[in-house]
């Protein structure tokens with residue numbers, strides 16, 4: 001997987017934006033589709049200067065994405081309309097000074113059980129983001 005070379009294309013004058021959302025796998029789909037989804041997302045994100053982390057517990061997603069605002073908004077529109085998941089809820093969105101996921105076009109963490117991300121779903125805004133970032137160090141991320 002090609003790593004992003006953000007130092008090269010993140011001009012200090014370029015603004016960055018971040019979005020954290022949660023959603024639920026569509027009821028008719030097998031969890032196995034997620035591997036393919038991640039592969040496609042990585043290839044697309046690499047060319048759009050988007051990086052981030054997708055966490056999946058077998059039923060629910062939380063995804064944190066970052067990049068140039070225009071690209072990020074376009075991506076979030078597409079993600080919001082994607083029939084492979086439902087109940088898409090943005091819990092945090094805002095400007096960002098420096099990337100948090102320099103190494104990942106889209107890191108992926110497969111976690112056990114619904115409780116791990118419950119706090120992220122129940123909280124909102126900056127509190128939800130802080131909770132997700134605190135959990136992040138405990139995830140086994142593949143990139």
Ligand SMILES: Cc1cc2nc3c(=O)[nH]c(=O)nc-3n(C[C@H](O)[C@H](O)[C@H](O)COP(=O)(O)O)c2cc1C
Nearest residue numbers: 037040041042044045061063078079082084085106
């Ligand atoms: C949970 C989830 C996460 C996704 N993450 C990304 C992503 O990080 N990057 C991406 O390009 N597409 C992602 N997608 C796929 C997009 O929704 C969409 O299918 C893809 O961007 C292609 O869009 P298009 O079919 O309109 O061209 C994700 C989909 C789901 C369900």
